[in-house]
Amino acid sequence: MANRWKNTLTERDITPEAAYLDRRRFIGAGIGLGLMGLAGTARSETLEPNPWEDITQYNNFYEFGTGKDDPARNAHTLTTDPWTVRIDGLVDKPGEYAFEDIMNAMTVEERIYRFRCVEAWSMVIPWNGFELADLLAMAGVQSGAKYVAFETLYRPEEMPGQRFPVLKWPYVEGLRLDEAMHPLTIMATGIYGKDIPNQNGAPLRLVVPWKYGFKSIKSVVRITLTDTQPPTAWNTALGSEYGFYSNVNPQVDHPRWSQASERVIGGGLFARKQPTLMFNGYEEEVASLYAGMDLRENY
């Protein structure tokens, strides 16, 4: 059941990459003229996707190092073929699903989403992917299932960051079943119509656009349906700062910084901050999932 959700960001469609490059050059030339601010606001208003370079060279993927440029530099070592995803737990058809078989069964579509990191920066990313609900339907979700647990590949030989105890490896994440089944929730396999680069979580990663970026777990090898809330990597590491829900919420600050505003990557040295939107701008679509819940308590 693809296309259950329509992009609201498509009115202006994606600008072809070549046009972006030209635009970047123009922006670069404009630095001395003080045009940066203007160009920055123009982009946030029309929600044009960030250029390929922003999306693929500024990443948090601690499996490849803690610096923002470490993943782009180190992730080439990752082998993504062959790749299988183990789907197990409360499903009718548990097993190892080969990546190709998944791709053959799924309908890949484009989703232009805002992406908001917990560190108060953001991008707009034109993902290609399929709805997680379709993948879960393929495995057959049993009636007792309440949560979905995800796991990233653990392969220290290829993921040098895993040799350091920055987090408890492998990286794990989780969603409530209704969050996982929501049509906005996708498994992304591409960006700008190309295969997703290793540093962005090849060959397939979760994207939950109304939650902080760390919920969107990368390079997924295991999906488990459970009846109890699964542990999540950042919550395990520092529960007082990173909750299970981690919905984007400008009214609930991170203990160490404000979440009221964000900096759009790519704006250069004089980029203005922009206000952060409730549920990252997807309030209309997802607020009902949390009706009656105290979002300050369930951060």
Place this chain on the structure above:
Amino acid sequence: MLAAKLNGWMRHIPVWAVWLVALLPVPALLYLAATGGLGREPIEALEHELGEIALKLLILGLCITPLRRFFGINLLRFRRALGLLAFTYVALHLLVWLVLDVQILSQIWADILKRPYITIGMAGFVLMIPLAVTSNNLSVRKLGPRWVKLHRLTYAAVLLAGVHFVMVRKGFQFEPLIYLAVIGLLIGLRFLPKQSRRVSKAVP
């Protein structure tokens, strides 16, 4: 022998040369930040680079006394420059935070009061102000022994800076902890009984 040679050699290095070399990163970083050389997010990168240089200069400053005490290497002439250079970099680090990073005036105070890592960084900076202001011959003469006492604030300031660095990073990371350990060690050396100094003097 080696120390004496080194001391003789160091005497030929003018203090202004230390200033010059240590300030070179400022125009270099600004140029890189403006031209995309610091990656996709230059504000944070600039903030990090300036903070890291400041911390390194502070640690170098802490090395001067132990180098003389335990190895007979005398770099005392450069200590004031190192301290003032560190202060310069912290001030630039703070400036980038104020002007490029936070931007929103009302949020500056809120952040200083509410965010412990900012509070601690700010405390470190504030402690450095009297140190920078009194880093001149006139103050040394006027304050006399009180100058030495006042400048013990350095230890607190550098410790705060080290703790600030640990708190900035997410997860369990080695790099800031190594910095903090080095700072702890260098300060700890100050509390070793003076006896060892006499021993090293007795064997020239």
